[in-house]
Amino acid sequence: xxxxxxxxxxxxxxxxxGEIILSVKDLFVKxxxxxxxxxxxxxxxxxxxxxxxxxxxxxxxxxLIEALTGLRKWEKGEVQFFGKKYDRFSSKLFRRLNISHIPxxxxxxxxxANLPIYDNSVLRTYDNCNFCRGLILRYNNIKDFSKKxxxxxxxxxxxxNTRIKFxxxxxxxxxxxxxxxxxxxxxIIAAHPxxxxxxxxxxxxxxxxxxxxxEGSGILLVSxxxxxxxxxxxxxxxxxxxxxxxITKPGELSIExxxxxxxxxxxxxxxxRLS
Amino acid sequence: xxxxxxLIFSIIKxxxxxxxxLLLGTLGEIYTERSGVLNLGIEGMMALGAVSGFGITIMTKxxxxxxxxxxxxxxxxxxxxxxxxxxxxxxxxxxxxxxxxLGLGISxxxxxxxxxxxxxxxxxxxxxxxxxKIPFLGDLLFKGDPIFYISLILTFIxxxxxxxTKWGIIIRSCGENPLASDSMGVNVNIVRYICxxxxxxxxxxxxxxxxxxxxxxxIEGMTGGRGxxxxxxxxxxxxxxxxxxxxxxxxxxxxxxxxxxxQYYKIPPNILLIxxxxxxxxxLLLSANETLRKRIxxxxxxxxxxxxxxx
Amino acid sequence: MIVIEKRKKYxxxxxxxxxxISIFLSLFxxxxxxxxxxxxxxxxxxxxxxxxxxxxxGIKETITKAIPLMLCGIGLSIAFKGKFWNIGAEGQLLIxxxxxxxxxxxxxxxxxxxxxxxxxxxxxxxxxxxxxxIPALLKVRFNTNEVISTLMLNYIIEQYVQYLVYGPWKGKxxxxxxxxxxxxxxxxxxxxxxxxxxxxxxxxxxxxxILIFFLLFRTKLGYEIRVIGENPLxxxxxxxxxxxxxxxxxxxxxxxxxLAGVGEIAGIHKHLTYPSQISSGYGFTAxxxxxxAQLNPLLVIVTxxxxxxxxxxGDVIQTSFGFPFATINIFNGLMLVxxxxxxxxxxxxxxxxxxxx
Numbered sequence: 001x002x003x004x005x006x007x008x009x010x011x012x013x014x015x016x017x018g019e020i021i022l023s024v025k026d027l028f029v030k031x032x033x034x035x036x037x038x039x040x041x042x043x044x045x046x047x048x049x050x051x052x053x054x055x056x057x058x059x060x061x062x063x064l065i066e067a068l069t070g071l072r073k074w075e076k077g078e079v080q081f082f083g084k085k086y087d088r089f090s091s092k093l094f095r096r097l098n099i100s101h102i103p104x105x106x107x108x109x110x111x112x113a114n115l116p117i118y119d120n121s122v123l124r125t126y127d128n129c130n131f132c133r134g135l136i137l138r139y140n141n142i143k144d145f146s147k148k149x150x151x152x153x154x155x156x157x158x159x160x161n162t163r164i165k166f167x168x169x170x171x172x173x174x175x176x177x178x179x180x181x182x183x184x185x186x187x188i189i190a191a192h193p194x195x196x197x198x199x200x201x202x203x204x205x206x207x208x209x210x211x212x213x214x215e216g217s218g219i220l221l222v223s224x225x226x227x228x229x230x231x232x233x234x235x236x237x238x239x240x241x242x243x244x245x246x247i248t249k250p251g252e253l254s255i256e257x258x259x260x261x262x263x264x265x266x267x268x269x270x271x272x273r274l275s
Numbered sequence: 276x277x278x279x280x281x282l283i284f285s286i287i288k289x290x291x292x293x294x295x296x297l298l299l300g301t302l303g304e305i306y307t308e309r310s311g312v313l314n315l316g317i318e319g320m321m322a323l324g325a326v327s328g329f330g331i332t333i334m335t336k337x338x339x340x341x342x343x344x345x346x347x348x349x350x351x352x353x354x355x356x357x358x359x360x361x362x363x364x365x366x367x368x369x370x371x372x373x374x375x376x377l378g379l380g381i382s383x384x385x386x387x388x389x390x391x392x393x394x395x396x397x398x399x400x401x402x403x404x405x406x407x408k409i410p411f412l413g414d415l416l417f418k419g420d421p422i423f424y425i426s427l428i429l430t431f432i433x434x435x436x437x438x439x440t441k442w443g444i445i446i447r448s449c450g451e452n453p454l455a456s457d458s459m460g461v462n463v464n465i466v467r468y469i470c471x472x473x474x475x476x477x478x479x480x481x482x483x484x485x486x487x488x489x490x491x492x493x494i495e496g497m498t499g500g501r502g503x504x505x506x507x508x509x510x511x512x513x514x515x516x517x518x519x520x521x522x523x524x525x526x527x528x529x530x531x532x533x534x535x536x537x538q539y540y541k542i543p544p545n546i547l548l549i550x551x552x553x554x555x556x557x558x559l560l561l562s563a564n565e566t567l568r569k570r571i572x573x574x575x576x577x578x579x580x581x582x583x584x585x586x
Numbered sequence: 587m588i589v590i591e592k593r594k595k596y597x598x599x600x601x602x603x604x605x606x607i608s609i610f611l612s613l614f615x616x617x618x619x620x621x622x623x624x625x626x627x628x629x630x631x632x633x634x635x636x637x638x639x640x641x642x643x644g645i646k647e648t649i650t651k652a653i654p655l656m657l658c659g660i661g662l663s664i665a666f667k668g669k670f671w672n673i674g675a676e677g678q679l680l681i682x683x684x685x686x687x688x689x690x691x692x693x694x695x696x697x698x699x700x701x702x703x704x705x706x707x708x709x710x711x712x713x714x715x716x717x718x719x720i721p722a723l724l725k726v727r728f729n730t731n732e733v734i735s736t737l738m739l740n741y742i743i744e745q746y747v748q749y750l751v752y753g754p755w756k757g758k759x760x761x762x763x764x765x766x767x768x769x770x771x772x773x774x775x776x777x778x779x780x781x782x783x784x785x786x787x788x789x790x791x792x793x794x795x796i797l798i799f800f801l802l803f804r805t806k807l808g809y810e811i812r813v814i815g816e817n818p819l820x821x822x823x824x825x826x827x828x829x830x831x832x833x834x835x836x837x838x839x840x841x842x843x844x845l846a847g848v849g850e851i852a853g854i855h856k857h858l859t860y861p862s863q864i865s866s867g868y869g870f871t872a873x874x875x876x877x878x879a880q881l882n883p884l885l886v887i888v889t890x891x892x893x894x895x896x897x898x899x900g901d902v903i904q905t906s907f908g909f910p911f912a913t914i915n916i917f918n919g920l921m922l923v924x925x926x927x928x929x930x931x932x933x934x935x936x937x938x939x940x941x942x943x
Contacts, residue, residue: 070825071823091825094825101823108819109820110823112817112820113816114817123813124824127806135805158595162595359927363930365926365927365929365930368733370922370926372873373918374919376915376922379912383911383912383913500737503738506731506733543749545748555734559728559730559734560724563728
């Protein structure tokens with residue numbers, strides 16, 4: 001049973017205005033089969049803000065995130081992180097940026113199943129000066145770091161030597177989150193972070209995202225769970241068939257309208273929508 | 276018909292004959308890979324087929340019984356690979372290598388007794404009635420080794436099954452989307468076992484052909500790397516039995532090219548001997564290009580054990 | 587009813603027992619082969635074990651055969667850790683042999699030992715590394731199956747060596763045999779008296795095993811290799827440069843295997859000869875040496891000694907019982923099968939439960 005109290009609603013602090021971290025203009029991305037699945041998307045994400053992307057899976061979210069994290073090339077468009085324009089980036093370049101990536105498929109590539117926890121803790125940071133000196137890894141620091149993550153983020157594991165495949169889904173996700181957020185705080189890209197998790201882990205993760213937002217991070221959140229988007233985003237986009245139908249704030253549109261737009265209704269006229 | 280034309284035609288025929296074991300092996304591996312299993316043990320299964328076919332033929336004085344046993348041994352060895360790859364979800368590359376070693380080892384061990392023994396009980400040439408009366412073409416195409424014709428018939432049958440029947444769809448779906456197949460009630464693992472066994476049977480047949488027909492003798496190492504060449508040809512054929520015909524016979528031509536170059540152009544034997552191996556690498560390169568262009572690739576789940584997730 | 591469940595944790599002691607049982611089972615079943623020829627399997631096993639480990643001469647021979655196995659095994663463990671199936675160690679070994687001959691016999695024959703021998707090893711290493719880059723490039727650029735490309739190279743290199751020893755490099759002092767001339771004394775490795783153990787190569791092997799262990803488990807490159815091997819998708823997510831890592835990895839793998847070839851020429855054969863005499867299946871047996879050692883370069887020392895013993899045993903069964911050398915392949919194949927079964931039992935628990943009422 002759930003041991004922790006489930007908070008009824010989250011008290012959100014006033015939205016501070018921060019610098020723009022991510023700016024996306026007219027982005028077009030193709031999928032593996034050659035079809036364009038992201039069709040001219042425009043948006044910005046600032047510091048102190050959670051920007052959500054609501055939508056049913058399969059409308060281009062996966063490819064959009066892959067493009068923004070260096071896992072996929074984009075066809076057209078402009079992407080700026082921290083004011084710097086990029087024509088394309090590799091995941092190698094992306095790794096050097098102060099951006100966390102919490103991937104959609106956590107066990108498929110967010111961690112290496114057969115490696116122990118401490119090896120997994122530096123998956124995207126192993127060439128930080130802290131964790132390596134020249135060509136050699138500093139395992140003392142790495143192991144300390146893993147112990148810290150496990151403690152701070154409440155990851156249930158027998159020891160840091162345990163292979164990560166023996167952990168539950170929720171604990172793996174908390175671990176990934178902890179690993180990413182500890183070292184790359186400025187901007188967080190989280191794709192379906194609470195998918196398949198139990199209530200307690202879900203609550204932990206949502207709280208964590210809000211806490212990071214309050215401390216200044218910009219967060220791009222993709223989720224199929226509309227409740228989640230409405231609960232924690234400051235602004236969100238409704239994505240259908242590769243386009244952002246609307247960018248709005250929670251509370252401005254009714255659930256029916258949102259539902260219709262998620263299903264493809266593209267009209268901007270409020271009366272038209274509700275009739 | 277003048278002498279040159281005759282020469283050309285008999286060269287073509289020899290290319291077809293050289294390509295036959297490759298064709299048989301490729302057909303088998305196509306089925307295995309289509310169902311999602313990678314079997315690198317073809318060299319061993321072929322070697323085992325060669326030695327068992329030869330040995331049993333000498334014992335029973337009947338090449339057809341020898342052929343049958345070769346098929347049986349090929350299946351038996353392939354089932355070891357199936358067990359390790361499918362049931363034990365083991366590493367398919369290592370398992371395939373294990374099978375190759377086993378097959379080559381058993382072949383060397385058993386075959387020692389047969390070195391230097393000529394084969395007295397051969398396959399009777401098969402004559403297609405009427406057609407073989409055609410002057411000279413008849414001799415060429417319609418009279419010959421029965422296994423050659425069997426391989427042709429098998430090509431068409433296997434192509435038909437794979438593309439035009441329900442079973443073919445089941446096999447292909449096990450390789451492309453085992454999860455979906457499972458949810459439709461297909462026992463993915465059994466299908467894979469059967470396809471691996473088909474691969475074993477055909478590889479065994481290919482080996483028997485080598486020892487009973489192609490050279491009518493047994494020597495150690497007679498498979499000469501053909502098992503590995505088959506793996507390359509399987510990719511080249513884009514997992515389509517009809518295209519396997521093309522690949523196998525073209526490759527058969529390389530063996531004949533060796534012969535011609537040696538007789539007529541006096542090229543040093545070492546260079547000739549490496550022709551098939553260089554050709555195999557070229558085949559791999561060509562295939563990479565083709566699969567990219569045609570967007571046809573290996574079965575999506577090739578080499579991955581099917582694990583039923585418990586949610 | 588058989589129930590198979592994934593284990594929730596590893597038990598190191600249990601794992602060790604499983605591995606040991608695998609070894610015994612494959613030994614036992616292989617020895618059953620002997621009964622097919624009317625020979626008592628236990629007697630055969632006894633003879634093999636005694637000849638390899640039961641006498642001083644046997645132990646010396648075992649170590650001699652273990653040296654190339656160690657080097658190839660270490661080289662293979664690097665590649666296999668990255669899940670790059672380098673089946674070309676035979677060819678890489680031969681290239682090492684060729685380069686050792688070239689430097690020792692032709693180019694550097696007037697150099698003093700202290701320079702010549704390290705030069706031979708260096709040349710062999712570079713040659714083996716370069717040759718191994720071919721399948722590596724094919725893989726990263728064209729995604730070609732590395733098992734096939736490395737194997738094909740084996741055949742090609744084998745023919746190249748044949749060409750050399752029958753042709754341009756044929757020795758004038760060898761009475762028409764397909765050998766090169768003997769290497770000059772300054773190109774030969776010192777041997778432990780009363781044995782065939784060319785100890786410099788052995789020392790190199792042991793040092794490399796420690797170095798490579800360190801490389802794989804303590805350096806950035808080793809980390810990248812292991813991640814690529816365990817999960818190439820994670821490697822991409824982690825921003826690891828796949829091309830760079832695979833190329834370096836294969837260069838090292840081929841280079842180290844080639845060192846075995848240098849050792850065989852400068853320490854054992856003293857001239858280049860039939861390729862099969864030199865490589866003797868070491869490259870293939872090394873696959874099992876590495877796999878049994880669970881790709882741990884330190885354990886490779888142990889498993890290579892074990893297989894060195896098996897190979898000595900192979901010689902014995904050839905001479906004593908008249909079995910062809912290919913029989914070793916039966917044992918090797920069975921070993922791989924039983925280790926695979928063992929690995930399965932390490933991951934999964936098999937239990938027998940009664941039928942539900």
